[in-house]
Amino acid sequence: MKILIVGAGASGLILAIRLKLNNPKYTLIIIDKNQKAGRKLAVSGNGRCNIGNFNLNSKFYRNKAISEKVFSKYNLQQQLNFFESLGIKTKCLDKLYYPYSESAKAFVDYLFNYAVNLGIVFGFQEELFDYKSEDGFILAYTNKAKYKINKLVFATGGKSYAKLGSDGTCFDILKKHNYAVTDLNPGLCPIRTVESTKNVSGLRVKGKVTLFLDKKEFYKEDGEVLFKNDGLSGIVIFNISSIISRNINKFKFASINLDLFPSYTLEQLVKEFTFKASLPISNFLSGYFIKNVAEYIFKRAKINYSKQVFSVNEIKEVARICKNLNFTFSQLYDFDNAQITIGGLASDNLKEDFSSKIEKNVYFVGEILDNDGLCGGYNLMWAFGSALFLGDILCK
Ligand SMILES: Cc1cc2nc3c(=O)[nH]c(=O)nc-3n(C[C@H](O)[C@H](O)[C@H](O)COP(=O)(O)OP(=O)(O)OC[C@H]3O[C@@H](n4cnc5c(N)ncnc54)[C@H](O)[C@@H]3O)c2cc1C
Incomplete structure (x- = not known):
C-alpha cells in the first residue's frame, strides 16, 4: 500500500x-x-x-x-x-x-x-x-x-x-x-468597527461581550477585549469573528456589546457612580479604568471629560455606556490575520x-x-x- x-x-x-x-x-x-x-x-x-x-x-x-x-x-x-x-x-x-x-x-x-x-x-x-x-x-x-x-x-x-x-x-x-x-x-480574527477605537488602541478591558445579529442576541462570552486602531481583538472577539463568519450571509447588521460591569445592575452602578461623582474627575472612572479608557467612555457618553460636576442624567449615561459599550461590526480582518478558515x-x-x-x-x-x-x-x-x-x- x-x-x-x-x-x-x-x-x-x-x-x-x-x-x-x-x-x-x-x-x-x-x-x-x-x-x-x-x-x-x-x-x-x-x-x-x-x-x-x-x-x-x-x-x-x-x-x-x-x-x-x-x-x-x-x-x-x-x-x-x-x-x-x-x-x-x-x-x-x-x-x-x-x-x-x-x-x-x-x-x-x-x-x-x-x-x-x-x-x-x-x-x-x-x-x-x-x-x-x-x-x-x-x-x-x-x-x-x-x-x-x-x-x-x-x-x-x-x-x-x-x-x-x-x-x-x-x-x-x-x-x-x-x-x-x-x-x-476568515475566522478567529480581529474585527473592524464603525466606531473609532484609535484613542484606546493597544489597551484592554474585561467584561461580558455579547454579539447581536440583526438585533437578536446570538453569542455571549466573558473575557478580555483588546482595542485595535480600527476595531477589536482578543480571544472573545476571535470567537465572535468566527460566529459572524459562519453566519455572514444570514444577517444584515451585527453589533457587539461590551458590559464592563457584568456583576452590577445598571441601578447598582448608577448608585456607585453617584457616590464617586462627588470626587474630582481624576478619581471618578479612573478608579476602574486607565485614563485613556475612562476618557473614551466619557467621549462615548458625549460628556466632556474635563467637567468637574455631573448631573444625575450624566452619571446615568456614563453608567449606561459602561454596561453597553456598543460597537457596530463593519468588516472581518483578512485571511492573513485569521487563525482559521470558515x-x-x-x-x-x-x-x-x-x-x-x-x-x-x-x-x-x-x-x-x-x-x-x-x-x-x-x-x-x-x-x-x-x-x-x-x-x-x-x-x-
Ligand atoms: C497564528 C495561528 C495560531 C494558532 N493557534 C492555535 C492553537 O493554539 N490551538 C489550536 O487548536 N489551533 C490553532 N491554530 C489553528 C491550527 O493551527 C490549524 O487549525 C491547524 O494547523 C490545521 O491543521 P491542518 O493540518 O489541517 O492544516 P495546516 O497545519 O495548515 O497544514 C496544511 C499543510 O498543507 C500544505 N499544502 C497546502 N497546499 C499544498 C499543496 N498543493 N501541495 C503541497 N502542500 C500543500 C501547507 O504548506 C501546510 O503545511 C492557529 C492558527 C494560526 C494561524
Missing part, C-alpha cells in the same frame, strides 16, 4: 504517524510546499501550541455532526494518550492543554523526527498541482515528481496565514474535480469514512474540511482527531 499525503501540517503529520504505527509495511510519502513540516503548528498558541481543551464539546464547532463522529472515538483523553504513547508529555494550564515543553517548535520537531524514524518519506518544497485516477491507482503530479499511488490524502489546510503554506489553492484543484467548496471566510470542502462530498463520494481512493483530513472550532485548542483537536479517525480507517 502506497499512500501520498499532501500537507505536512498538524493533520498530515499525525495521520502519517498513526498509519505507519498501525501498518509498518505501508509506504507513506508526505509532501509539503513549505521547506519544513508543521510551519503553522510551530507558531500556534503564541508559540506554546494549545493542543487541547478540557471542555471538548461538538457545540464549539461549526459542523456538529462531523465533530461528534470524530470526537466520540477520539476524545481529549484519547488524543492525549496518543501523544503520551509517542513520548510527548502534556500539561494542563487553566483547562487548556499544551505539550509539557510549552514549545510549539519543540512539539513539531519531535513529531517530524518521530515520523522520519518510522520511515515516513518527506518531500519539501513540493506542491501538488493535479491528479487523476487510472487503472485503480491515483497519479499525482507535483512540481518535482509524478507519483503512482494507491491512495491520496488531502491534508492541505484552509486559506488563512498563507505565508505559512496553506493558501487555499487546493480548493481550486478540487473544484476542477467537481467538488463543492463552501464559501471561504468553510471548506463541503461535507456532502464525503462518505462516512472521509473518502470522496466523487472519486475512489481520495481522502480528506483536517482544516480543509468544512468544520472549524472556537479558540482554545479546538482546531488542533479537530486536526488531530480527524487524522486519528482517518488513520484507523485507512489501515483496515
Whole structure:
C-alpha cells in the first residue's frame, strides 16, 4: 500500500504517524510546499501550541455532526494518550492543554523526527498541482515528481496565514474535480468597527461581550477585549469573528456589546457612580479604568471629560455606556490575520469514512474540511482527531 499525503501540517503529520504505527509495511510519502513540516503548528498558541481543551464539546464547532463522529472515538483523553504513547508529555494550564515543553517548535520537531524514524518519506518544497485516477491507482503530479499511488490524502489546510503554506489553492484543484467548496471566510480574527477605537488602541478591558445579529442576541462570552486602531481583538472577539463568519450571509447588521460591569445592575452602578461623582474627575472612572479608557467612555457618553460636576442624567449615561459599550461590526480582518478558515470542502462530498463520494481512493483530513472550532485548542483537536479517525480507517 502506497499512500501520498499532501500537507505536512498538524493533520498530515499525525495521520502519517498513526498509519505507519498501525501498518509498518505501508509506504507513506508526505509532501509539503513549505521547506519544513508543521510551519503553522510551530507558531500556534503564541508559540506554546494549545493542543487541547478540557471542555471538548461538538457545540464549539461549526459542523456538529462531523465533530461528534470524530470526537466520540477520539476524545481529549484519547488524543492525549496518543501523544503520551509517542513520548510527548502534556500539561494542563487553566483547562487548556499544551505539550509539557510549552514549545510549539519543540512539539513539531519531535513529531517530524518521530515520523522520519518510522520511515515516513518527506518531500519539501513540493506542491501538488493535479491528479487523476487510472487503472485503480491515483497519479499525482507535483512540481518535482509524478507519483503512482494507491491512495491520496488531502491534508492541505484552509486559506488563512498563507505565508505559512496553506493558501487555499487546493480548493481550486478540487473544484476542477467537481467538488463543492463552501464559501471561504476568515475566522478567529480581529474585527473592524464603525466606531473609532484609535484613542484606546493597544489597551484592554474585561467584561461580558455579547454579539447581536440583526438585533437578536446570538453569542455571549466573558473575557478580555483588546482595542485595535480600527476595531477589536482578543480571544472573545476571535470567537465572535468566527460566529459572524459562519453566519455572514444570514444577517444584515451585527453589533457587539461590551458590559464592563457584568456583576452590577445598571441601578447598582448608577448608585456607585453617584457616590464617586462627588470626587474630582481624576478619581471618578479612573478608579476602574486607565485614563485613556475612562476618557473614551466619557467621549462615548458625549460628556466632556474635563467637567468637574455631573448631573444625575450624566452619571446615568456614563453608567449606561459602561454596561453597553456598543460597537457596530463593519468588516472581518483578512485571511492573513485569521487563525482559521470558515468553510471548506463541503461535507456532502464525503462518505462516512472521509473518502470522496466523487472519486475512489481520495481522502480528506483536517482544516480543509468544512468544520472549524472556537479558540482554545479546538482546531488542533479537530486536526488531530480527524487524522486519528482517518488513520484507523485507512489501515483496515
Ligand atoms: C497564528 C495561528 C495560531 C494558532 N493557534 C492555535 C492553537 O493554539 N490551538 C489550536 O487548536 N489551533 C490553532 N491554530 C489553528 C491550527 O493551527 C490549524 O487549525 C491547524 O494547523 C490545521 O491543521 P491542518 O493540518 O489541517 O492544516 P495546516 O497545519 O495548515 O497544514 C496544511 C499543510 O498543507 C500544505 N499544502 C497546502 N497546499 C499544498 C499543496 N498543493 N501541495 C503541497 N502542500 C500543500 C501547507 O504548506 C501546510 O503545511 C492557529 C492558527 C494560526 C494561524
